[in-house]
Amino acid sequence: MASPDNIIVGSHVWIEDPGVAWIDGEVFQISRHQVHVRTTNGKTVVANISKVFPKDTEAPPGGVDDMTKLSYLHEPGVLQNLATRYELNEIYTYTGNILIAVNPFQRLPHLYDTHMMEQYKGATFGELSPHVFAVADVAYRAMINEGKSNSILVSGESGAGKTETTKLLMRYLAYLGGRSAIEGRTVEQQVLESNPVLEAFGNAKTVRNNNSSRFGKFVEIQFDKNGRISGAAIRTYLLERSRVCQINDPERNYHCFYLLCAAPHEDIKKYNLGSPNSFHYLNQSKCVKLDGVDDVEEYIAIRRAMDIVGISEQEQEAIFRVVAAILHLGNVDFAKGPEIDSSVIKDEKSRFHLNMTAQLLMCDAQGLENALIKRVMVTPEEIITRTLDPASAIVSRDGLAKTIYSRLFDWLVEKINVSIGQDPDSKHLIGVLDIYGFESFKCNSFEQFCINFTNEKLQQHFNQHVFKMEQEEYTKEEINWSYIEFIDNQDVLDLIEKVHEKLT
Known part of the structure; x- marks a missing residue:
């Protein structure tokens, strides 16, 4: 990387710009530590010499496919190279053995078809254009040739495209190590088929992303001694429990709540549901619908996906009964009770939602009410019961809702893992880590x-x-x-x- 000493009058440089991050220009004056730059958009900018970076005037017009080839590996140089390639619809770029992917925000099926998989199968890394398949191929070849298990980390900000990239990695590994289905569905099919279920209960709309994973996922794909997929397991962690009870406008709660509110009439009647705007856990945000998404169709699709991963009709009824119960629970409100720091169910509307919650959870309504408005402390000497004020009762209500949802999610993951099946005799595994985005x-x-x-x-x-x-x-x-x-x-x-x- 060039030092400030290399920057002289006439040098082509990059300088910070509030509108486009970095803009290029030519140095026309240097006075001590101040550099005067005439930018390509006609502005004159003055900056400290430490904030100015040299521009490679001999860089290829189409950019480079591996950024270790750049003359200057600094922020503006990297961003300019990525932008140049993106304009040419080249969304992948290497930095050594790291793959940088820029979300195209559109479907590019020609990039991921069987012909493309065949191209990258066994190809030397870097021999072909940068691609997510090349990374998966390196991991697989290392496992086969060196007997090493590997993990692929998919990282990036929220909305960068991590979940889609994870699916592509799994598809390619299934292409390399999959086997033809003799009886029923193959392991790799089951892993891919589980995605819609996990997304319905673990994904939500955020400011940056309409289908943001609100949990971390590590998929272990297990292989036998011949390099064929023999089992798999999905590990999840850090589910965003707070979203169940609290959402910011214009975000949404987990998809499953809205899907259930769009269910066929007989289900709506059975669970005593209304529009999402009628539930406290959903109406904290004005955003209810997603552009281009039909919740009615999605509900039918998610029931079909549950069938495919081995969740029975009876279990599906139980799952959506719990989802409906959480919505009703959120509408239970409290008023001050006759005693100091005590609560009562606020009104008939809250009483209705309490009874519906108890009915759906198959528990005693009075017992549920006591659990919400009272706190029980067990000491070595005795059991102490004390009443809660309305604010504390709401905390208790929300805590119960979050715990129920978290347990439901964990049960779904375990059910999917049992359905997929793990191989206790597996020789090696390739893990794909889909960590959800850093946000501040x-x-x-x-x-x-x-x-x-x-x-x-x-x-x-x-x-x-x-x-x-x-x-x-x-x-x-x-x-x-x-x-x-x-x-x-x-x-x-x-x-x-x-x-x-x-x-x-």
Whole structure:
């Protein structure tokens, strides 16, 4: 990377711009540490020389497919290369053995058909254009040739396309290691078929993404000694439980709630449902419908998907009974009771929703009411029951809703895993980690804190392999090189982990 000493009058450079992030121009004056640049859009900008980066005027007009070939590997150089390739519909670019994917926000079926899979099968990495199939092929060849299990990390911000990329990786691995179905569906088909069910109960509309995964997913694809898929398991973690009770406009709750509200009339009548706007857990946001999505069709599709993954009709009824119960539970409100710090069910409307919740959960209505408005503490000497004020009763109600939904999600994952089947004699596995996006809000929930912490731990793992170890190797071999600056939050992670150790 060039140093500020290389920048002279006449140099072509990149300089920060509030509208387009970086803009190129030519240096026409340097006064001490200040650089005067005439940009290509006719502006004159002055900046500190440390904030100005050299531009490669000899870069290929179509960009480079591997960014290690760039003369200057700095932020504006990288972004310009990605933008140039994106304009040519090249959404994939390598940086060494890392694949960068830029979401095209459209379907590109020609990129992922069987002909394309055949092209990348066994090809040397880097021999063909950058592609997600090439990454999966490297993992598979290493497993076959070196007997090593591997994991592929799919990371990025919310809405970057991680979940779609994960599906493509699994499809390609199924193409390499799949077997023709002799009896029923193959393992790889079952893994792919489970996606709609997990998405209905684990995905939601966020500000950035209409189908954002609100949980992390690690798919273990197991192989036998011949390199054929023999089993699989899905591990999930960090489900965003708070979304069940609290959503911000214009986001939505989990898809399944809206799908159930769009169910056929007989189901609506059976569960005593209305429009999403009639439920507190859904009407906190004005966004109810998704553009281009028919919730009626989606409900029918999700019931079909449940059939395919082995969830019986009786179990499906139980699942949607629980989903409906959570909606009714959210409409149970409280008023001040006759005693200090006590509560009662607010009105007849709340009483109706309480009774519906109890009916759907198949529990005693009075017992449910007591659980919401009272707290029971067990001590070595006695059992103490104390009443809760209305605000505390709402916290109790929401806590119950979140726990029920979380248990339902865990049960679904376990049911899918049993249906798919794991291979206890598997020799190797390839894992695909779909970690959901790092986001930072003005007010971050504890769950978002955990999500961001997980992402930072993965970033450290990435840094360790890509930057730290490589730079240590250069130093050891006394190679003349320029140190690459990167944000290292290891100190912050150490602090959080030390605090956690003290608390536990």
